[in-house]
Amino acid sequence: MKSNIGINKNRLIKSIEEMAQIGATAKGGVNRQALTDLDKVSRDLFIKWCKNENLKITIDKMGNIFARRQGKNNNLPPILSGSHLDTQPTGGKYDGALGVLSALEVIRSLNDIKYITEAPLEIVVWTNEEGCRFPPAMTGSAVFSGQYNLNDALLIEDLDGKTLGEELSRIKYNGKTNCRPRKIGAFIETHIEQGPILEIADKSIGVVVGSQAQKWYEVNIVGMEAHAGPTPMNKRKDALVGASNIVLLVNSIGNKFQPGGCSTCGVLNIKSPSRNVIPGECFLTIDFRHPSDQRLKEMDKNLRLEIKKIANNYNLKISIKQILELKSKSFNKKVRKTIEKVSSNLELPHQEIISGAGHDAVNINDIAPTGMIFIPCVDGISHNETEKALKKDISAGAQVLLHSMIELADNTK
Amino acid sequence: MKSNIGINKNRLIKSIEEMAQIGATAKGGVNRQALTDLDKVSRDLFIKWCKNENLKITIDKMGNIFARRQGKNNNLPPILSGSHLDTQPTGGKYDGALGVLSALEVIRSLNDIKYITEAPLEIVVWTNEEGCRFPPAMTGSAVFSGQYNLNDALLIEDLDGKTLGEELSRIKYNGKTNCRPRKIGAFIETHIEQGPILEIADKSIGVVVGSQAQKWYEVNIVGMEAHAGPTPMNKRKDALVGASNIVLLVNSIGNKFQPGGCSTCGVLNIKSPSRNVIPGECFLTIDFRHPSDQRLKEMDKNLRLEIKKIANNYNLKISIKQILELKSKSFNKKVRKTIEKVSSNLELPHQEIISGAGHDAVNINDIAPTGMIFIPCVDGISHNETEKALKKDISAGAQVLLHSMIELADNTK
Numbered sequence: 127m128k129s130n131i132g133i134n135k136n137r138l139i140k141s142i143e144e145m146a147q148i149g150a151t152a153k154g155g156v157n158r159q160a161l162t163d164l165d166k167v168s169r170d171l172f173i174k175w176c177k178n179e180n181l182k183i184t185i186d187k188m189g190n191i192f193a194r195r196q197g198k199n200n201n202l203p204p205i206l207s208g209s210h211l212d213t214q215p216t217g218g219k220y221d222g223a224l225g226v227l228s229a230l231e232v233i234r235s236l237n238d239i240k241y242i243t244e245a246p247l248e249i250v251v252w253t254n255e256e257g258c259r260f261p262p263a264m265t266g267s268a269v270f271s272g273q274y275n276l277n278d279a280l281l282i283e284d285l286d287g288k289t290l291g292e293e294l295s296r297i298k299y300n301g302k303t304n305c306r307p308r309k310i311g312a313f314i315e316t317h318i319e320q321g322p323i324l325e326i327a328d329k330s331i332g333v334v335v336g337s338q339a340q341k342w343y344e345v346n347i348v349g350m351e352a353h354a355g356p357t358p359m360n361k362r363k364d365a366l367v368g369a370s371n372i373v374l375l376v377n378s379i380g381n382k383f384q385p386g387g388c389s390t391c392g393v394l395n396i397k398s399p400s401r402n403v404i405p406g407e408c409f410l411t412i413d414f415r416h417p418s419d420q421r422l423k424e425m426d427k428n429l430r431l432e433i434k435k436i437a438n439n440y441n442l443k444i445s446i447k448q449i450l451e452l453k454s455k456s457f458n459k460k461v462r463k464t465i466e467k468v469s470s471n472l473e474l475p476h477q478e479i480i481s482g483a484g485h486d487a488v489n490i491n492d493i494a495p496t497g498m499i500f501i502p503c504v505d506g507i508s509h510n511e512t513e514k515a516l517k518k519d520i521s522a523g524a525q526v527l528l529h530s531m532i533e534l535a536d537n538t539k
Numbered sequence: 540m541k542s543n544i545g546i547n548k549n550r551l552i553k554s555i556e557e558m559a560q561i562g563a564t565a566k567g568g569v570n571r572q573a574l575t576d577l578d579k580v581s582r583d584l585f586i587k588w589c590k591n592e593n594l595k596i597t598i599d600k601m602g603n604i605f606a607r608r609q610g611k612n613n614n615l616p617p618i619l620s621g622s623h624l625d626t627q628p629t630g631g632k633y634d635g636a637l638g639v640l641s642a643l644e645v646i647r648s649l650n651d652i653k654y655i656t657e658a659p660l661e662i663v664v665w666t667n668e669e670g671c672r673f674p675p676a677m678t679g680s681a682v683f684s685g686q687y688n689l690n691d692a693l694l695i696e697d698l699d700g701k702t703l704g705e706e707l708s709r710i711k712y713n714g715k716t717n718c719r720p721r722k723i724g725a726f727i728e729t730h731i732e733q734g735p736i737l738e739i740a741d742k743s744i745g746v747v748v749g750s751q752a753q754k755w756y757e758v759n760i761v762g763m764e765a766h767a768g769p770t771p772m773n774k775r776k777d778a779l780v781g782a783s784n785i786v787l788l789v790n791s792i793g794n795k796f797q798p799g800g801c802s803t804c805g806v807l808n809i810k811s812p813s814r815n816v817i818p819g820e821c822f823l824t825i826d827f828r829h830p831s832d833q834r835l836k837e838m839d840k841n842l843r844l845e846i847k848k849i850a851n852n853y854n855l856k857i858s859i860k861q862i863l864e865l866k867s868k869s870f871n872k873k874v875r876k877t878i879e880k881v882s883s884n885l886e887l888p889h890q891e892i893i894s895g896a897g898h899d900a901v902n903i904n905d906i907a908p909t910g911m912i913f914i915p916c917v918d919g920i921s922h923n924e925t926e927k928a929l930k931k932d933i934s935a936g937a938q939v940l941l942h943s944m945i946e947l948a949d950n951t952k
Contacts, residue, residue, distance in 0.1 A: 215811040216764050216819070258813040321769030338768065342814060351629050353922040354803035354826045355751065356734025356895025359793045361919065366804055367790050370783035377780050380772045390767035391779055393812040398628040400671040401755060401805040401824040402896075403922040406629070411814045413767045482769025483815075506774065509766040509816040 131239060133528050135521040138231040142520070145171065145211070145227060146219035155511020156219055160212035160254040161189070161293035168211045169299060172226065172251060179233050181249070185301025187276060189253040189294045190266045194246055195233055197535060202245035203309040205535040206494075207232065207527060209317060210255035210266070210486065217256070218513020220318045220503065220520075226251055228316040228524040232531055243535035245311050252486040253294070260290045262342060262450040267486035269305050271493045276305055310494035311538045312461050314530055315487040316523045317498060318515050322506025323479060330522040331469045331476035332500030336457055337488045338386070338480065339422040342450035343412040345372060345433070348443040351398070351406030366405040368442040369394055375432050376412050383425050388415040388482065417480055419454050455488050461497030461534070468529040474522050499526050544652060546941050548934040551644040555933070558584065558624070558640060559632035568924020569632055573625035573667040574602070574706035581624045582712060585639065585664060592646050594662070598714025600689060602666040602707045603679045607659055608646055610948060615658035616724040618948040619907075620645065620940060623668030623679070623899060630669070631926020633731045633916065633933075639664055641729040641937040645944055656948035658724050665899040666707070673703045675755060675863040680899035682718050684906045689718055723907035725874050725947045728900040729936045730911060731928050735919025736892060743935040744882045744889035745913030749870055750901045751799075751893065752835040755863035756825040758785060758846070761856040764811070764819030779818040781855040782807055788845050789825050792838050800838060801828040801895065830893055832867050868901050874910030874947070881942040887935050912939050 148168045149158030158164040169191060173183055176193035184192045194204065209225025229249040236243070252270075257263025260282040268274035280291030294300045319325075324332050349363030373391045380389030390413045397407035412429070416422040430446065437444040469476040479500055481488070487498045501523040504514040561581045562571030571577040582604060586596055589606035597605045607617065622638025642662040649656070665683075670676025673695040681687035693704030707713045732738075737745050762776030786804045793802030803826045810820035825842070829835040843859065850857040882889040892913055894901070900911045914936040917927040 214813050214816055261814060320766040351923040352920055353733040353896055355828055366786055370786035373779055373783035390817055392814040392816050394809060396807060399806040400627050401674055402826050403627055403805050404803055413815050415768055483766055507765055510764040
């Protein structure tokens, strides 16, 4: 390890704060959903910063941005690092932006001392990681890694019926480069943990070993609209009563499949809601996760069985559609070892951890040696405007990233 | 009873169908919410029809429309009939429009034969009966009868933050006449039952004896937004799980307070919903009804007690606010007797019935002798695009209204 090289903590924090102004919310968070005007502003700022560092920008057909710094041997596959700039509607300053700007800080630090790595380096910004506006999540990296069809991705609609492709063109990030796998030396994504484990264990660095299995569903519940006053209780087909039973069912399944199970209904819409109308139709989303593929399968079975009973009990038509499936994954051993070794050398308290959230790194893991560096976030809270990471942990994460990238770039064959 | 006088069934049906074109939905219903452009179109059509019958139009500060036909003695207080032209988002053709157009058909029929009643007659269209856009419901008649302050009503906001007063001005129905009680001989509102009782009993006419007691509530549930993946089940404060428990609680209270109890959650909103975010904040509406004021009070007590338990069990902050209270009411005996006598004379099968829904007539009952004529609707369904009334019943209702109005207008003192 080059012990005389380090990142500039204050510069990194300043960039994170400046980026967080774009879509800043009253409660101190960020609302910068994919392919909105604000997403464009954040991309433009990122590119401006990259150009200041003499990086070469490439944008692909999914709007993924690559900013390249040449190495000594440019025939070697590049070492990539990055994350995403889009956020949840009530997102925080660190989810995504931390990974992009930590990679930028690595490049800036190397430029400061004119250190040229053997292999070239690239910063990457993946399009539509959150998936809240254009579900499913992580589409930019999914298309890049060949797991999702480009044309299908461009046709994903938001709730207003606008497509991802239309919005990409509108903000002028519909690049020319093909979005498909190419030779990559390694990919490392730095990210806040988004859970409480590292904080509780008092560790600055999580060496991520893999990710949970995950399933997303959409549920439609159809009953019969009727006047809330004169319709006797025993004549009703109340879609919201059905939906509420499913929310509680989903919650109980997560609790049943401990340790490790997570289950959430994040969206519940009533069609044409009105205070004195019995809801006739509801739409509901379900997010299921478990570290074990087998246990997730059992959660799925449980859900389908119990939903049938709810439909029967309440005289409702309920349809359920699975819209996303991710198997549990293990990250590349060499990349994991590198992150661990660097953390030890830097004397940073670290531990192995499994990722509860999905990440672009999970997709890229299929086509390139991949790893992730987690840092703690306060109270384990994220996807929330109060999301916060401590300066010492932000600095530790970027420091580990810097030395891991040098190690990988100088030892690629 | 003047046995040689009758209404023109086909003309009435034709007017109902023509009115139903304004805001017609694909499923055969009507979406014509209060003070929208479509509400204006329906009001303009109504006024055009009234002018064809030489009626004098007055519009008050709440946008209530009065169309007057002079009598022989215009010092006598007028006999009023009417209802409303606004609908639910998934409303039907008959709820409201039936009452307005039946009153218009009465006037047309009297004009056909140049029959002049002793007292003058007026058709009335009350503003914002449904309350779905501007809650609470029945504000036009509530202000007219002195139960709701005019300025408060004009400041009611829709979900986009537009006020009732602004929208009234925008569609140019902010009249000059004061909106306050005046001397009225009687008010009769014709309406579909909106429940299954008359249809099951095979009666064409319901002589409404009174209305249920009613309470509306707004509930706010506050937990903590967090990422759906890495947040362990036992660290969550899921506002939607709280809201779903309240929906099922509300449903169980209605079932418990039989016979007569009705309970509905019509609106449930998640603040900033996203598929992979644990909902941090929910808004919920509750509609409680019971024929007995005392039993409704018990329902209220039950609700408040159990909501506290839900807040404790799920670590949530829950606040509940009552936004509407209607006591059970009894309609005027003379008006009820008149409707019943006329139904008997016309040999129409009829019975007494209590109104499950709130109606403008319930407000007007406080300041004038008031009654209602119900006709059945198919399968008891209303507030639904498939809402339907049979031609024979529509005709029966208007026929009873005609003779009741003549009877009351010719015998006013």
